[in-house]
Amino acid sequence: MESKKKKTRRRSRLVIGLGLLGGCCTISLLVTLLSPQTDEPESPTAAISDSAIETVIAQTEGAAAGTFEPTSAPTPLPAPSNTLEPSVALKLFIEDELSSANRNVPRLEAVEINEGAGIITVRWAINDNITDGFRISGAKRDASTILQTIAESGMQFERVVLRGSFSMVDVYGNAEEAEVFRLIFDRAEYEQINWDNFLSDNIYLVAGSATVHPAFQD
Template identity: 25%
Template sequence: MANIALLISLVAFVIFVIYFIRAVIGKMKKVEGASAFFKRSLISFAIFLVSVVVFGMTTEPPAKTTTAEPRKEKVEKVEEDKQKKESAEDVKKKEDKAANTQQKESKANEVKKEETPKKTETEQKEKTVDQIVKAIIYDEVGKKTNMGEKRIIELQVNDNMGTDDTNDKIVIAKLYADDALSNDSMRKKILMNSKDLFETLFKRKEISEVVLMWQFSLVDAYGKESVDTILKVGLDRETADKINWKNFDYNNFELVATQYYTHPALLKE
């Protein structure tokens, strides 16, 4: 409304000025109708005055600034500080509670450790070597054969009484051999797997001797089936240290091995 009143007042003022100037000019030149211009200019001036009054009445005064917002911000800040203080106290309580709980658990664990029977160092070491040997066998030749049989039939890791070092171990492993198209292929596969196992096992300083007993299912002349050793090969530390595994021909195990045996069935063509 205020904008419309302002626009009307401006238009009325312009018309007033135009009619007033024409009236003055007409009066000076004694032109007929000059008085009519004076009347129109007065009407325009009256409209101008009325519009100015209406504009003044409809214009809203500027809003007064109050102190409500600063006061509100101050209250909110006080509340925020209070919440921070309470949060800090809650965090401290939780930390103290967690520390007490951890301390109690630590004491309980210590009591439990004291009550648990301790294993001897020898037992722990034997268990560790046994696990290492088993892992090496699985890594080199797999957990199962190509026919699905479990690879390890029996595994022993014993103290080697034949050496002066009490930490020396002798490994005796009965392993199930992979099947092959021919006896010669099976023999070569066994010797190749033996080479890989010997090379890795003798990297362990505590192993002083290794005997591998490769077994397979055999059928005798009477048709009876049994799992027997078809090839056995063993090396001690002294012999293993002489071998350059990179260039070694596994067919030479028969010449250099401290123990070597081949079942007659594996030699048949």
């Protein structure tokens, strides 16, 4: 009888213990559910990465749509210059006025401008012709054409030097291109020429200085 009472007490204690344990678990679960949860702070690195990605996406979409604007304007390239050097321009003018070459040498060898001294020097090759007289007349006509082109070019100069060359044969039969006359005109001399009525045969006479090879003298 006594044993049954002891068993009954132990069973009652076990039930009470289990009840208390279950109550504690329930209270703990309720506390957990009702407690406010604190979000973990966002990583700064993750925020920066997201921002960078959004910027790249926006720029890419803008470029595709044609609305992307560069952060700085490109430096404009300098406009190409169409201005020629004076000597080059004058050479082109003279070449347009001279007749074509009939010998195997450049018709207009050089045009040199000494801006400091105000001197223009022109070297050219005289064309050949069927007679000495025609050859001399052609050389004078060349000199007149060149001087008139320079005088009407608008360039400022004080002196013009004309140097004509031709193929000369020495006593041994050797041919060589050589200077056959040199004409020098100062400003006071060429400014007196009226080109409308001027005769090229007088070009030696109006030159301030004329050095002429015998083969090209009158």
